Amino acid sequence: MIAALVAVSVASQASAQIPITGCGEFASNGILTADLDCSAASGASIHVASGGTVDLDGFTITGGAGAGIDCEARCTIVGGGGTVTGDGQSVGVYSEKGAMEISDLSIIGRSTGIVGIRANITATNVFVGGAERDGIRIQRGKLALVDSTVSANGLSGIMGSDRARVRINGSVIDGNAAVGVSQAHTLSSTDSSFTNNLLGGIHGLKVTLTNVIATGNGLGVPICEGGATNCADLSATKLVAGSTPTCDTSHRLDRDLNGTGETLGVCALD
Numbered sequence: 045m046i047a048a049l050v051a052v053s054v055a056s057q058a059s060a061q062i063p064i065t066g067c068g069e070f071a072s073n074g075i076l077t078a079d080l081d082c083s084a085a086s087g088a089s090i091h092v093a094s095g096g097t098v099d100l101d102g103f104t105i106t107g108g109a110g111a112g113i114d115c116e117a118r119c120t121i122v123g124g125g126g127t128v129t130g131d132g133q134s135v136g137v138y139s140e141k142g143a144m145e146i147s148d149l150s151i152i153g154r155s156t157g158i159v160g161i162r163a164n165i166t167a168t169n170v171f172v173g174g175a176e177r178d179g180i181r182i183q184r185g186k187l188a189l190v191d192s193t194v195s196a197n198g199l200s201g202i203m204g205s206d207r208a209r210v211r212i213n214g215s216v217i218d219g220n221a222a223v224g225v226s227q228a229h230t231l232s233s234t235d236s237s238f239t240n241n242l243l244g245g246i247h248g249l250k251v252t253l254t255n256v257i258a259t260g261n262g263l264g265v266p267i268c269e270g271g272a273t274n275c276a277d278l279s280a281t282k283l284v285a286g287s288t289p290t291c292d293t294s295h296r297l298d299r300d301l302n303g304t305g306e307t308l309g310v311c312a313l314d
Contacts, residue, residue, distance in 0.1 A: 061099065064090060067108075072096040076103040076126070083107070083130060088114035092121070094142070100126030100149065107154065109133045115163075117142035123149025123170075130154055132176040139163040146170055157197070160185045167192055172201075179220065182208040189215050197221065201241065204228040204248075212236050223247050224261065227301060243268065244275050245291070249301065251280040253287040262293065276311075283308050 061075040067082035070091045080103065082089035088110040092098050094117040102123075105112045107130035113121055121137065127150045128136045136151035136158060137144075143164045150171040151157040157172035158165065158180045165185065170192040172179040179197035180187065184206040193216045194201040201220040204210055204227045212233040217224040224241040225231055228248035238245035238258040245261035246253075262268045262275030277291035281299055291311035296304045307314035 064098070071098045075099040076101050076105070079104045079106070081106045082110075082112075085110060088112070088138075090114070091116060092119040094118055096120070097122065100124055100128075102126050104129060106130050107134060107136070111135045111138040111159075112151075112154065113137045115139035115142075115144045119144050121146045121149060123147060126150070127152060128154070135159045136172075136175075139165065151175075156181050157194075160187065166190070171195075173197060175199075178203040178222075181205075182210065184208070187211070189213070191215060193218070194224075195219050200224070200226040202226070202228070210248075217241065217245075224258075238277070244279060245277040247279045247297075247301070249281045249297075249299070250284065251278070251282070251287070252284040253278075253289040256287075256289045258289055258291040260292075278308060278311060279303075280308060283310060 061073050063077045064074040067085040072093045083106050085108040089105050089107045089112050091114045097120040099122040102125040104127040112128035129152045132155045135156045136154040138159045141162045146167045148169045153174045156177045157175045161183045163185045166188045168190040173195045175197040177199045179194040180202045182204050186209045188211045191214045195218045197220045200222040201217045202225045207229040209230045210228045215236045217238045220241045223244040224238040226247045230250045231248040232252040233256050234254040240260045245258040258277040261277045268275030276293040276295045279295040281297045292313045294308040294311045296306040296308050
């Protein structure tokens, strides 16, 4: 009897999903039933209402001059293996406040992959790559990145500002054209790697690292040859006791995230 009731409940929830068929629609519980090409649209491809959910169900949104998905405060984005893409006119996914959960989604191209302002973002099994600027930008908010990859973006993989707090677990931050993670107020990372980022691996005020690899960062570019403070595998004001990074180079920063001329004394070449 209980199993039957659960099956009815699940079916009822699925039937409540409203198909999204056009650009600029507002979704409370929406689902794509085909690829959505909004490359000619002037606004967001999809608006998700506060407390709402959008399910890409494996399909692709191609955005235009507006965000691919605009989250109106609290929202949930279920990719189902789907993709948000488009040229560099605007961002992939945008939220200005509240909590946003993103799962099983690829965000490719765009000016910036994910932007959160005063938002608490949880991204699980997400790929963010090929953005013209930063892969993810967090301002006055929090980011939890789990089992995800941020790679080959035109500036930093993850850029924080205004006391941004970042937690990265089981993820790869690789091959970004600036810093892997830059200007984080606090950064806590476990079982993750930060490799081959052109201007540095990790850059933050208070950093906690457990089973983290940070290597191959800040190599082979002229600006780094002058000793720029980003140009190391690990740059931090405070590395929390007990941190266990595997790294080659480090810089100790002051509270304004400027270099002090010292190392942290934890990397192989310090």
